[in-house]
Amino acid sequence: MKLHCIGSSSKGNSYILEGKTNTLIIECGIPLAKVKEALNFDLTNVVGALVTHCHGDHAKYAVEYMKAGVDIGASIGTLDTFKIDTTHRMRVLKAKKKYQFGEFVVMPFDIVHDAPEPFGFLIKHDECGLVLFVTDTQYLKPTFPGLNQVIIEANYSQKIIDGRMDDGDTIAFVRNRVVQSHMSLETCKEVLRANDLSKVNNILLIHLSDGNSHEKDFVNEIQGMTGKNVFAAQSGLVIDFNINSF
């Protein structure tokens, strides 16, 4: 299994889990052309796309994906915001229920963000094992036994965002919204501490804020804490995402 990061910021988010025979897209915040490029212009193995919530950087191009024949799985709160009312490509998912997308098994769960019914996802596939995918949330209520891969938001550092506010580099409204709807590095660490990481191979830090994070420091801190392969998501990144690390 390969994990492609097509985009991971407020400008647009999209990730691909590319297996030998099945491929799953996560988030539709990047034009489909970029996804096609990453998949060598072959969408035949794509079994669907998951969308966490309705904000443009995650869902802006969902309709374009559906028009190209990709099934979209999301909450009814997310699907209701799309600019077309309904198509047979829309799949209504419910929190804590398990769904099959080709060889992938997907379980959505509730997260804490300023959007209607936002979801995080547990994704299981024989090649990569159990993947936690979570972005745009203040924190996570559940913990998840049996994880093999973690894709998790580390949007800002409390120290950096407060320092910028004191220096007048960011306005209170923006700072306060970020703090209420995104995951800090500190909370991300708490999530990792609360979960059993003994079988985890890779940790991908996603949705790092341009101004309120420090990529190298974030990776070093999480690596030091967990001893795992830790990456910071950036456009064009491709990593091996297998249940066994060899």
Add this chain to the structure above:
Amino acid sequence: MADTKEKPKTDIVKKEMTQSERFTQAVIKEASSVGDLNLSPFQKKLCQNYFIKLDQQLKDAEIKRLQQDEKYRPALEYKWENVNMPALALGVVAMASMELDPMQPNQIFMVPYANKHTKKYDISFTKGYRGLETVAMKYGRDIPAQVIVELVHSNDTFKIIKKDMNNPVEKYIFETGDAFDRGDIVGGFYAHIYADAHKNKVVAMTIADIEKRKPQKASAEFWGGEKDKWENGKKVGKETIDGWHTEMCRKTVYRAAYNDITIDSSKIDANFQLMSRIDKDSIDISVRAEIATNANTETLDISHEEIAQPEKKVAKKAPETQPEVQTEQPPVGEQEEIKF
């Protein structure tokens, strides 16, 4: 010779300070670390109001805490000894300096949050829509003479006439028709009206815009919706309640109206800066408390569930119905005469 003259008795009786006065004194002492505090008598009176309000809130919260089943009851008692006083002092001084009165409806709200690390209650301060109005009117750059806020219902008529080359003043048409049958709320608007009408501004908000501003943890008691149903101390399911949806929508448009008044940088003073700091701290307090209470508290195991079939999304709008075809023939003799 000994002085046998008796000293004249004085009638002065030392006046005992009230609890709220002692609180104010303690608050001023505590908060003086941020600089000289020149609180006016009115602002000092407001400090006392913060004491009265919070004292009552703590008492009410403690009664509720004791009513809870011991198994679920929070350990930390709601009492003054358990309040983070240095932080409270700063907050009270900041908000009293802005002349925000906790005893007036919708000005400023205080909420105690238990801090698991310090074992104290941190008090957060949140401005209500009247509080936002107070701040905007004091620190705004271009303050409207009047702010009009209305909700628009489906049976109302509402139209904005935008400013353009033929129309120098932005205005609107708003008619409620039958005031007692206005239909569902479809949105709202606010208008900033200036003495110089050329500056007038009208902003419409759809119901989606309003709902978007609904707090993530909005209470069903206020916004309506589903809430847990309890019977004999046990959760027995969900119930749907009306709440105060209309009122909450109206307040949301109010908040947007006053938040849309730009702050004048030249008016920003130490009081405003302190208030901004308390605003930020209050958000941090609530975020910290929510994370401490809820984060990583349950287990979600993917291996336990059966595979479900995703549902197809049902169209929101019902398909347009064909006009009814009248099949019944009018009685003979009442048929319209056919003219050629």
